Amino acid sequence: MHMESDEIVIESAVxxxxxxxxxxxxxxxxxxxxxxxxxxxxxxxxxxxxxxRVNDWxxxxxxxxxxxxxxxxxxx
Amino acid sequence: MEQLGIxxxxxxxxxxxxxxxxxxxxxxxxxPILNTLETRKKKIQEGLQYADKMKVKEEENAKxxxxxxxxxxxxxxxxxxQSKKDAKDVEAEIxxxxxxxxxxxVAKGRxxxxxxxxxxxxxxxxxxxxxxxxxVTAVLDNALNEKNQMSIINKKIQDLxxxxxxxx
Numbered sequence: 001m002h003m004e005s006d007e008i009v010i011e012s013a014v015x016x017x018x019x020x021x022x023x024x025x026x027x028x029x030x031x032x033x034x035x036x037x038x039x040x041x042x043x044x045x046x047x048x049x050x051x052x053r054v055n056d057w058x059x060x061x062x063x064x065x066x067x068x069x070x071x072x073x074x075x076x
Numbered sequence: 077m078e079q080l081g082i083x084x085x086x087x088x089x090x091x092x093x094x095x096x097x098x099x100x101x102x103x104x105x106x107x108p109i110l111n112t113l114e115t116r117k118k119k120i121q122e123g124l125q126y127a128d129k130m131k132v133k134e135e136e137n138a139k140x141x142x143x144x145x146x147x148x149x150x151x152x153x154x155x156x157x158q159s160k161k162d163a164k165d166v167e168a169e170i171x172x173x174x175x176x177x178x179x180x181x182v183a184k185g186r187x188x189x190x191x192x193x194x195x196x197x198x199x200x201x202x203x204x205x206x207x208x209x210x211x212v213t214a215v216l217d218n219a220l221n222e223k224n225q226m227s228i229i230n231k232k233i234q235d236l237x238x239x240x241x242x243x244x
Binding site (some may be wrong): 007012014016017020023027030031032039044045048049050057059060061064067070071074075 | 145201202204206208212213216217218222224225226227228230233234235236237239241243
């Protein structure tokens with residue numbers, strides 16, 4: 001997988017440790033085949049967990065998404 | 077005869093006169109009168125026959141008229157009966173139609189009530205879930221401390237690493 005991007009943007013409700021960022025970066029590099037710097041941005045709206053954005057690719061692993069998923073399931 | 081004062085000549089004359097009188101009377105008076113009487117009698121008989129004939133005809137006409145009246149009455153009764161039957165049929169049809177319309181209105185009303193109830197239930201469910209979402213969000217927002225946050229993030233990083241690729 002080849003992508004044109006400057007950085008791996010990780011948003012989280014609290015600041016991640018360098019160890020956590022390294023683990024995520026390693027995982028993204030391995031699966032998306034990209035070698036980019038990691039940036040951690042704070043977003044308290046996520047409540048917990050984190051999101052990863054690399055150019056157009058996006059992964060949502062936040063608690064807000066989980067709550068939204070539960071809400072949709074209940075409404076279906 | 078002379079002793080009785082009767083003159084034979086005079087008697088004969090009288091007889092002749094009487095005979096002549098009878099002859100003339102018979103010829104010029106009795107016969108025409110008799111003929112007239114006969115003719116009149118004949119006319120009267122004809123008139124009576126005609127009257128009888130007319131009476132029979134009148135009776136026939138009266139009978140025909142009565143038959144016609146009876147027929148007209150029967151036709152009239154038939155028409156009235158048919159009209160009554162038609163009216164009853166129309167009445168029954170109107171009642172059936174009204175009943176059907178009433179049932180349709182009731183069914184439609186029930187359907188609308190059911191739809192409204194379903195919509196209200198749906199809205200209530202949406203509101204309840206939205207409220208629960210806000211409540212859960214607020215509770216988590218306040219309850220999660222630094223340690224919990226880190227624990228969640230570590231768990232999610234661990235979950236990510238278990239995936240062969242991100243699409244799975």
